[in-house]
Amino acid sequence: MVVLANPSPDEIFLLKPSKPCPSFPDTPAVDLSTPAAARDIVSASTEFGFFKVTNHGVSKSLISKLEAAAVEFFALPDVEKEKAVLANSFGYGNREIGRNGDVGWLEYLLLEVADNSPMLLPFLKEPLHSSFWYICYLHHYVLAMKKLATGVLELMADGLGMERRNVFGKYINEEKSDSFFRLNHYPGFGEHTDPQIISVMRSTNSDGLEISLRDGNWVSIPPDRDSFFVNVGDSLQVLTNGRFRSVRHRVVTTGVRSRLSMIYFGGPPPCARISPADELLAEDQGRSRYTEFTWADYKAAAFNSRLADNRLRHFENH
Numbered sequence: 001m002v003v004l005a006n007p008s009p010d011e012i013f014l015l016k017p018s019k020p021c022p023s024f025p026d027t028p029a030v031d032l033s034t035p036a037a038a039r040d041i042v043s044a045s046t047e048f049g050f051f052k053v054t055n056h057g058v059s060k061s062l063i064s065k066l067e068a069a070a071v072e073f074f075a076l077p078d079v080e081k082e083k084a085v086l087a088n089s090f091g092y093g094n095r096e097i098g099r100n101g102d103v104g105w106l107e108y109l110l111l112e113v114a115d116n117s118p119m120l121l122p123f124l125k126e127p128l129h130s131s132f133w134y135i136c137y138l139h140h141y142v143l144a145m146k147k148l149a150t151g152v153l154e155l156m157a158d159g160l161g162m163e164r165r166n167v168f169g170k171y172i173n174e175e176k177s178d179s180f181f182r183l184n185h186y187p188g189f190g191e192h193t194d195p196q197i198i199s200v201m202r203s204t205n206s207d208g209l210e211i212s213l214r215d216g217n218w219v220s221i222p223p224d225r226d227s228f229f230v231n232v233g234d235s236l237q238v239l240t241n242g243r244f245r246s247v248r249h250r251v252v253t254t255g256v257r258s259r260l261s262m263i264y265f266g267g268p269p270p271c272a273r274i275s276p277a278d279e280l281l282a283e284d285q286g287r288s289r290y291t292e293f294t295w296a297d298y299k300a301a302a303f304n305s306r307l308a309d310n311r312l313r314h315f316e317n318h
């Protein structure tokens with residue numbers, strides 16, 4: 001892959017890997033309404049750190065309303081979108097990813113979710129009447145994502161035979177939980193893992209999402225508008241003492257059709273201590289594969305790193 005310091009949109013075509021990666025028709029699909037869901041989620045999280053869920057119970061009309069609002073937002077003139085730029089890579093962003101020189105071929109809206117409410121500033125502008133509805137959709141959508149993520153985390157706990165179903169889900173349900181919501185409009189976003197516990201993503205019917213398998217090979221995930229895609233994040237890899245795998249992923253579209261995705265990142269409260277769950281640690285004879293960290297420390301380290309870095313490496317015990 002050719003890497004350019006500060007590519008123009010045309011040059012970003014060069015960032016595409018030279019060989020197209022094979023499609024992955026066997027993307028693990030978990031039907032949340034079946035009794036096998038817990039087992040299927042555990043096996044997909046172990047092998048891939050990635051799966052899609054059907055029968056998720058999220059209202060189709062809510063999804064399409066928010067998607068339409070997002071399309072409308074990205075269609076605004078740049079000068080309007082730029083009014084939504086906030087400090088520290090929040091709000092509206094274009095091409096710059098994070099704070100350390102990473103670039104992607106995308107524009108985005110990145111919102112912090114505090115006390116169940118996504119940060120609203122970018123939407124609080126004229127015309128206020130339409131902003132009002134966007135805010136409502138956004139609020140309900142984020143709540144639906146949190147509920148879905150919590151359900152999936154509970155099934156993970158069931159599947160791992162944990163006594164408490166909320167052992168993982170509790171982290172994203174505390175008042176101070178540090179979660180994000182992101183709208184991406186792109187052809188491209190470089191490879192990375194998500195630092196949080198879990199990410200729940202939905203995208204328009206366009207290809208481009210690729211994941212890295214255990215053997216290091218990349219595969220392309222066929223789009224599916226009716227499913228949500230779930231990523232295991234770095235923090236969940238630690239909570240499971242390495243049983244689950246934080247999935248390395250990227251977006252590389254052909255550029256023919258624009259891709260819009262909506263992603264919820266469920267993160268713990270800043271002061272939460274992230275270390276393997278006691279029961280799993282006991283199964284592993286008390287040997288933790290990771291040095292404990294607080295989410296505040298890990299997040300600070302992540303935001304000081306480059307997108308493609310292996311952030312967990314610094315916390316691995318040998």
Ligand code: GA4
Pocket residue numbers: 089097098099100102110180182192193194195196265302303304305306307
């Ligand atoms: C990846 C997951 C989320 O999109 C994100 C990203 C964040 C950003 O875009 O500002 C980061 C990236 C993400 C990981 C490393 C750091 C931080 C860009 C970057 C170079 C919002 C997040 O939490 O971490």
